[in-house]
Amino acid sequence: MHDDRWDAVDAYTTGLLQPADPALEAALKDSAVLPNIAVSAPQGQFLHLLARTISARRILEIGTLGGYSAIWMGRALPEGGRLISLELDERRAEVARRNIARAGLDGNVEVRVGPALDSLAQLRADQAEAFDLVFIDADKRNAPEYFSNAVDLSHPGSLIVVDNVVRQGKLIETQSNDPDTDGMRRLIEQMGADRRITPAVIQTVGVKGWDGFALALVLES
Numbered sequence: 001m002h003d004d005r006w007d008a009v010d011a012y013t014t015g016l017l018q019p020a021d022p023a024l025e026a027a028l029k030d031s032a033v034l035p036n037i038a039v040s041a042p043q044g045q046f047l048h049l050l051a052r053t054i055s056a057r058r059i060l061e062i063g064t065l066g067g068y069s070a071i072w073m074g075r076a077l078p079e080g081g082r083l084i085s086l087e088l089d090e091r092r093a094e095v096a097r098r099n100i101a102r103a104g105l106d107g108n109v110e111v112r113v114g115p116a117l118d119s120l121a122q123l124r125a126d127q128a129e130a131f132d133l134v135f136i137d138a139d140k141r142n143a144p145e146y147f148s149n150a151v152d153l154s155h156p157g158s159l160i161v162v163d164n165v166v167r168q169g170k171l172i173e174t175q176s177n178d179p180d181t182d183g184m185r186r187l188i189e190q191m192g193a194d195r196r197i198t199p200a201v202i203q204t205v206g207v208k209g210w211d212g213f214a215l216a217l218v219l220e221s
């Protein structure tokens with residue numbers, strides 16, 4: 001499902017709200033060899049604004065790709081702030097590291113390679129300082145486990161954002177036979193039952209079609 005006006009509205013608003021940005025444009029250009037699934041420009045700006053709103057000093061991202069969303073969020077960090085981004089694929093991580101360095105963020109942003117569930121276990125074993133913001137945007141079938149880990153790596157007041165929960169409406173398909181849709185369905189059920197968080201889901205349209213974010217404010221961790 002797609003309406004050309006969704007793209008036109010994204011173009012119109014970003015034209016007014018996002019000045020030319022060589023580092024972000026170069027990051028997209030050098031990500032052309034990768035799947036075209038980074039957050040859109042308006043979504044990146046939204047994540048940036050969320051991070052600024054909560055004065056995030058420590059950010060965790062699950063799913064780096066070419067580093068486009070990492071650059072948007074990394075730019076929200078104060079001096080000395082830190083973003084750790086987890087990526088399965090070494091080649092994608094290399095592209096991301098180059099893009100992040102070109103944006104001048106290599107001092108603040110670190111890409112860790114490996115299955116995110118392993119990297120998350122390592123962060124917990126290391127008793128990593130709690131993250132203020134977690135952005136979950138990797139393989140959708142593992143979203144429930146990523147969310148549990150995100151809560152455990154948070155503090156009261158942390159914000160968790162999950163991309164791609166609506167999946168062009170597939171979220172409501174009860175017999176989807178799609179492990180990724182199923183992952184998102186289990187995630188929303190889990191969020192509804194988790195008394196440690198207060199949740200919201202918001203649908204979106206735009207250049208990436210019809211999708212949506214799940215958000216959770218952590219109350220206790």
Ligand code: SAH
Nearest residue numbers: 038039063065068069087088115116138139
């Ligand atoms: N957040 C990025 C887009 C991420 S796309 C942006 O908006 O710019 C999803 C990424 O998750 C892909 O690069 C994929 O390789 C990665 N991924 C998939 N399965 C993973 C896993 N098990 N562990 C870590 N990363 C994974």
Ligand code: DHB
Nearest residue numbers: 037038039137138163164
């Ligand atoms: C896909 C993954 C994403 O994170 C996204 O935002 C859009 C599409 C995908 O795997 O198809």
Ligand code: MG
Nearest residue numbers: 037137163164
């Ligand atoms: Mg996504």
